[in-house]
Amino acid sequence: MIKPLRFPALQSRLRYFFLLPLLICLYGCPFSSSYKLDADPAEYADDQLVGNWATMVTTASGKEGPVKMSVRKKNDMEYSIDFTGDIYDMKPFGIVTQDSIKCNAYISNASGFRFLNISIQGQTYIAEFILKDNRLSVLPLAEKFTAKLIRSDSDLRNAVEFHFKTRVKPVYDEPFCLREMVRVN
DSSP states (O other), X not given: OOOOOXXXXXXXXXXXXXXXXXXXXXXXXXXXXXXXSSSSOOSOOOGXXXXXXXXXXXXTTSOEEEEEEEEEESXXXXXXXXXXXXXXXXXXXXXXXXXXXXXXXXXXXETTEEEEEEEETTEEEEEEEEEETTEEEEEEXXXXXXXXXXXXXXXXXXXXXXXXXXXXXXOXXXXXOEEEEEEEO
16 A cells, blocks of 8 residues: 655645635734825814723733723824723734833814824824713724725725715724723823
8 A cells, every 4th residue: 555645844834824814814903004084183172082081802812901091182183192001912013112002193074973093103093983971982994994095195085985975884993992981080
């Protein structure tokens, strides 16, 4: 009887080769761009957002941990925001400095929805925010919210408006959503 040839090293590499696309598809991230909904802030900073907000999130390992968002007015139109707490799952993205994420943001309106243009290290993340019943939700758009190539601020605005006009449920990046945050000291 002839033994079949086996190449364990090749089989192992092939397994990783086929798993890599699956991992890339499953490992989502929020939409980021060098473009913004508005080139410059057009709306005054809302004093209701200023303060400390907290919620519990589920980490990649399945444990729950607290996340705190501190919002301060940078000027009349912009905010300085710090995210602290259980944000260690975000370290691979290179945006966590020491134990927090520091960013600037301003409000834009599109299709009757309010968005934060959150700037972190030269990239802009677009997140819908909802302030209702003294609870704040920050819901970043997922990378797959549009298949269009964004080449300008107006392209981004058109893509966001089209997405929110045509979808029953917008496509958020769920692992990064901060839902129903409550005001804390």
